[in-house]
Amino acid sequence: MVKVAVLGATGYTALEAIKILLRHPQAEIVAVTSRQEGNTPVSSVHPSLVGRLDLPLEDLSPEEVGTRADCVFGCLPHCASAEILPRVLAAGAKVVDFSADYRLDDPTTYLEWYGHEHPDAGRLGTTVYGLPELFRDRIRGASLVANPGCYSTSAILPLAPLIKSGLFELDDIIIDSKSGVSGAGRQPKLMTHFPECNESMSAYNVGRHRHTPEIEQVIGRHAAVRPTVIFTPQLAPMDRGILSTIYIRPIKPIAEGDVMAMLREAYDGERFVRVVDHLPGTKDTVDTNFCDITARVVRGRVLLLSCLDNLVKGAAGAAVQNLNVLFNLPETMGLL
Numbered sequence: 001m002v003k004v005a006v007l008g009a010t011g012y013t014a015l016e017a018i019k020i021l022l023r024h025p026q027a028e029i030v031a032v033t034s035r036q037e038g039n040t041p042v043s044s045v046h047p048s049l050v051g052r053l054d055l056p057l058e059d060l061s062p063e064e065v066g067t068r069a070d071c072v073f074g075c076l077p078h079c080a081s082a083e084i085l086p087r088v089l090a091a092g093a094k095v096v097d098f099s100a101d102y103r104l105d106d107p108t109t110y111l112e113w114y115g116h117e118h119p120d121a122g123r124l125g126t127t128v129y130g131l132p133e134l135f136r137d138r139i140r141g142a143s144l145v146a147n148p149g150c151y152s153t154s155a156i157l158p159l160a161p162l163i164k165s166g167l168f169e170l171d172d173i174i175i176d177s178k179s180g181v182s183g184a185g186r187q188p189k190l191m192t193h194f195p196e197c198n199e200s201m202s203a204y205n206v207g208r209h210r211h212t213p214e215i216e217q218v219i220g221r222h223a224a225v226r227p228t229v230i231f232t233p234q235l236a237p238m239d240r241g242i243l244s245t246i247y248i249r250p251i252k253p254i255a256e257g258d259v260m261a262m263l264r265e266a267y268d269g270e271r272f273v274r275v276v277d278h279l280p281g282t283k284d285t286v287d288t289n290f291c292d293i294t295a296r297v298v299r300g301r302v303l304l305l306s307c308l309d310n311l312v313k314g315a316a317g318a319a320v321q322n323l324n325v326l327f328n329l330p331e332t333m334g335l336l
C-alpha cells in the first residue's frame with residue numbers, strides 16, 4: 001500500500017484526487033490538510049465524500065506530512081507550493097506537485113511569467129515534467145514530479161509528435177483553448193462568478209497566460225530551436241473540460257492521413273491518449289483520464305483538436321498516473 005497525503009484538500013483538484021485514490025487498490029489516504037478547516041471532517045467541506053472518507057482535515061506541518069506519507073499530492077497554489085514542498089521532500093516522501101512551481105527549468109522565466117522570485121530556485125531544472133507519455137523513464141526514479149498544467153497537456157500531447165518529426169514550422173503555432181470554470185479553482189473570483197460566466201464565453205490573459213512558456217519549453221525538447229506559440233485561453237460556460245484547437249504549418253504540404261499516422265504511431269500502446277477519427281468533444285473525456293486527439297488538414301495548415309478533463313488528465317488523474325509510475329504499479333491502476 002502506498003500511503004498518500006493530500007495537501008490543500010479543500011480544493012477542487014484535491015477532491016478529484018481523493019475520489020480517484022478511494023478506488024485505487026494500492027493507495028491509502030493517510031492525511032488531508034487544510035489551513036482553515038482544521039479538525040472538521042473532510043466530508044463536511046466536500047459532501048460527496050460522506051460515507052466514503054472519514055478523515056478530519058488537519059493543519060499539519062510539512063514535516064508531519066512527509067513522515068506520515070510515502071507520497072504527497074501538493075494541491076496548492078503556486079508559490080505556496082515551493083515554500084512547503086522542500087520540507088516535505090526533506091522528511092522523506094515523494095511529491096507530485098499540482099502547481100506550476102516546478103514545471104519551468106529557468107528561474108528567470110519563472111520570474112518573468114509569475115512576477116516573483118522562485119522560493120526554491122535551486123531545484124528548477126532538476127525536476128521531471130510529469131507527462132508519462134513523454135517522460136516515463138525519468139519519472140520512475142524521481143522524488144519530485146511537476147504535474148503538468150491542464151491546458152499544457154491538451155496542447156503538448158498532440159503537438160509533440162509533430163514537432164519531433166521536423167516537418168513543421170516552429171514559429172507559427174497557434175493554440176486556441178476553451179476551459180470549464182473549475183480550471184480556476186474553488187476560490188471565488190469575479191470572472192468565475194455565476195452571472196459573469198454563465199451563458200457567456202470570454203478570452204482572458206491573452207498573450208500572457210502562464211502555460212505559454214511551459215508549452216514552449218516542453219515541445220522545445222523535441223526541436224533544434226525553441227518553438228514559439230500564441231496561446232489564447234477562453235472560459236467556457238461548463239463545469240469542467242478543455243477543448244484545444246491547434247494550428248501548425250507544415251514546411252511542405254502534408255496529407256491528413258500522414259499526420260494521423262504520426263499521432264497513432266506516437267501513442268500506440270498509450271492507454272490514456274486516444275487518437276480518434278471523429279472530432280472530439282469535452283463530454284467524451286469528462287471524469288476520465290483520457291486525452292482525445294485528432295487532426296485535419298485545412299488549406300495547407302494542420303489543425304490538431306484535443307480534449308480532456310482539466311481536473312483528471314489535466315490534474316488529479318495525471319497525478320495518480322505519476323504515482324503509479326513512481327511506485328512501480330500498473331500505470332492504469334485506479335484510473336479506468
Ligand SMILES: NC(=O)c1ccc[n+]([C@@H]2O[C@H](COP(=O)([O-])OP(=O)(O)OC[C@H]3O[C@@H](n4cnc5c(N)ncnc54)[C@H](OP(=O)(O)O)[C@@H]3O)[C@@H](O)[C@H]2O)c1
Pocket residue numbers: 007008009010011012013014033034035036037074075076077078080098099100148149150182183184185186187310311314315
Ligand atoms: N483546477 C484545475 O483544473 C487545475 C488543473 C491543473 C493544475 N491545477 C493547479 O493545482 C493547484 C490546485 O488547484 P485547485 O484548482 O485545486 O485550487 P483550489 O480549488 O483553489 O484549492 C487550493 C487549496 O490550497 C489551499 N491553499 C490556498 N492558499 C494556500 C497557501 N498560501 N498555503 C497553503 N495552502 C493554501 C486552500 O485550502 P485551505 O484554504 O483550506 O488551506 C485551497 O483549498 C493550483 O496550483 C492549480 O494551478 C489546477
